[in-house]
Amino acid sequence: MEFDVIIVGGGPAGLSAAIRLRQLAIAAGNDEFMVCVVEKGSEFGAHTLSGAVIEPRALNELIPDWKEKGAPLNVPAIEDRVYMLGSATKATKLPDSIVPASMHNEGNYIVSLGNVVRWLAEQAEELEVMMFPGFAADDILYNDDGSVRGVLTGDMGVAANGEAKPSFEPGYELLGKYTIFAEGCRGHLGKRLISRFALDKDSDPQHYGIGLKELWEVSPEKHEQGVVMHGSGWPLTDTGSSGGWWLYFDENNQVSFGMVIDLSYSNPYMSPFDEMQRLKLHPVIRNVLEGGKRLSYGARALTKGGLNSLPKFTFPGGVLVGDDAGFLNPAKIKGTHTSMKSGMLAAEAIFEALQAGREYDDVVAYSTMYKESWLYQDNYEARNFAPAMHRMGQWMGGAFTFIEQNLLGGKMPL
Incomplete structure (x- = not known):
């Protein structure tokens, strides 16, 4: 043919x-x-x-004219929340003023891809x-x-x-x-x-990550349509691994929960699936998912090396x-x-x-x-995002990213 x-x-x-x-x-x-x-x-x-x-x-x-043609982009992102998890019980919500510009989602949509x-x-x-x-x-x-x-x-x-x-x-x-x-x-x-x-x-x-994702239906009183949550830190810090997680509040009381783990981890006992299950026990995540129902789940690899x-x-x-x-x-x-x-x-x-x-x-x-x-x-x-995170760690790498994205507009001469 x-x-x-x-x-x-x-x-x-x-x-x-x-x-x-x-x-x-x-x-x-x-x-x-x-x-x-x-x-x-x-x-x-x-x-x-x-x-x-x-x-x-x-x-x-x-x-x-995608709106007129009925494209399924129905939920505008209305609020960003970024957390650093210090332990199995502790969390710090970062002020919007220090969140890297690339993590702001005004004008974007939460969707079922x-x-x-x-x-x-x-x-x-x-x-x-x-x-x-x-x-x-x-x-x-x-x-x-x-x-x-x-x-x-x-x-x-x-x-x-x-x-x-x-x-x-x-x-x-x-x-x-x-x-x-x-x-x-x-x-x-x-x-x-x-x-x-x-x-x-x-x-x-090239750099790769493994992304694990679950779709949940949560109780209406816990659902905040349009909220976008990201975070990093625990539990990956326990094994010296790097990555992050998210919660996206879509329509119909549905929430996308997921985690990306860099495939550069060196601890042979670290299981990405098990780390995601541990993450669910943290109060920030548990308070949303508890009492809900998992509708579907899956995993896929990500190509994340970027421009270089x-x-x-x-x-x-x-x-x-x-x-x-x-x-x-x-x-x-x-x-x-x-x-x-x-x-x-x-x-x-x-x-x-x-x-x-x-x-x-x-x-x-x-x-x-x-x-x-x-x-x-x-x-x-x-x-410079991926190199900074890999070489400096999440705290210093995050600070570097804030300076580059928010203060220098992504134009740091490196």
Whole structure:
């Protein structure tokens, strides 16, 4: 099956790229321009962990009338609370005046990210993007000159022992003039591409975290819709580990509770899951969750090295977007708006190349557009956050971040 552009991954980055490509094609009078999105989940949003605070900047650009179209951004963030937990019973709420600017969420929305992804998929379908949920991209296809030609989906109807069942169907070859890889953190195809094309040879080592998330329904008297809580310290300080936690108060008495732990921890006895369960016993968390009901839970890896760890994200025949490259802003603890913008920039660069009659080449314009965009500025202002936290610890690193973000506007000459 042949398309103009193939997109691997139906998350915020991949769907934003698909929508932008079709918008550009329709505006250019090329309604036959074919875009395909393959998503391993049974439906779009199936593998998206819900509960996030989203900055709407990219969405404002992609779909300016998103409110009229019913985008599920219903709960504005109205108050930020940041805590340092000193022990299993002690907590210090930081005054707003000393909270880093990147942690302020005025103008942002508390959302179910799964619902946002499903809504984006609906917008893509309305633009006649070819959508293939339930198909995992298993391998990369190359041209004779080594450029990416597309992907091969996985075989279906295979028994646990590897033998074909009566329902066996071989994978499909999906061929495109360009392929956008939007698999998320440590995507199995993205890893191969980074290695094959040595995309990270001029980058700092990447940093990763494990994010554990639970969605709770709490009693109405404990629910404070629109409140955003973040914190760090105990229990991770007991094991010399680093990370942080959050509570986001969404609509319908629902609360997203989660914890991110840096995967640089050195204590072999530290269990991220167990640390999250310990955290629930702290009065700050317990007072919210006690008497409530856990609705769902999950975990995923995060690419959190920031600007200095970004690989080269273009190569012959394709590009990396979203967390496949690592555009997450660790200082804001947000990656949805950055993923969406990266997908949009990639779409614009690729469409420009196709309009010029090119195919299978290195779309360097994507890198140029990135450096001229607000996305680069967003990443640049947060470039020192992760190094400061890792080298100075949470107290000194937090103080450094406050000075850089609040006093110097993210422009410290380091």
